[in-house]
Amino acid sequence: MGRIFEVRKATMFARYDRMAKQFSRIGKEIVIAVKKSGPDANTNPALRRIIQNAKSVNMPKDRIESAIKNALGKDTSNYEEVIYEGYGPHGIALMVVTATDNTTRTVANVRSHFNKGGGNLGNSGSVGFMFKHLGTFKLNPEGLNPEDLELELIDAGLEELGEDSEGNLIVRCGFTDFGNMQKALEERNIIPVSSEIQWIPENTVAISDEQAEDVLKLIARLEEDDDVQLVFHNMA
Incomplete structure (x- = not known):
């Protein structure tokens, strides 16, 4: 039983790491797209594409919106x-x-x-x-x-x-x-x-x-x- 629990725990952490990497990658893409062409997905095709991809990996809507807002900040990395x-x-x-x-x-x-x-x-x-x-x-x-x-x-x-x-x-x-x-x-x-x-x-x-x-x-x-x-x- 302990072995099964360890395998399940390892699988859960691997899934979490993969999701965290995906969210981090999308966050950086959002920064690049927003700084280049603005925060409006209707006029920014690159941002529209990234938002679609974010939804496909179940990135929460509030996290997407937060990433767009943060990209407009002066302290955000370029x-x-x-x-x-x-x-x-x-x-x-x-x-x-x-x-x-x-x-x-x-x-x-x-x-x-x-x-x-x-x-x-x-x-x-x-x-x-x-x-x-x-x-x-x-x-x-x-x-x-x-x-x-x-x-x-x-x-x-x-x-x-x-x-x-x-x-x-x-x-x-x-x-x-x-x-x-x-x-x-x-x-x-x-x-x-x-x-x-x-x-x-x-x-x-x-x-x-x-x-x-x-x-x-x-x-x-x-x-x-x-x-x-x-x-x-x-x-x-």
Whole structure:
């Protein structure tokens, strides 16, 4: 009985840590979006996207509103998005998206994570050419006809339309077409489950399960860093 309790407690804390990380990431995104284009989600597409994502991970409404209000304060940190590139173990390319108020600290930490995880931090552009910078919208498929939707969204910059493992529709467009696609979906009263700017690999690299474990350990180390928002890779 004691063993079961310990497992449940560990699972609960892991879930809490994951939720806390998600809320922290969204909070920083809100600061960046508000400082760049204001606190009104109706005129700030980036903020509107972030609020949708916040709701998808059950971030409380009052916490979202508090983050927007705090972003307007003079004492709020000025975060900026900085992307680091490098190779993990076994030649796997990594794109590390950070939100930082101290680039000196962040680059030192990211370099340390790469070194300790058996990888190497590269220069800007060292692996970025292996990825496509895309906007990704996850949609509830209920009431949607994929074939019709594909035709309707071509003019908004649609590049890919498919499904994920959970049966959600996945709509992808070029980074510069993100606003157009967001508007096109809103005009059709389609509210995404979530939407993100992602780095999608042009090609993936197949490695063994044992090698993949090495890469995943480095990714986990990076994701635990407070400054790291997202990590993308080209591992199959």
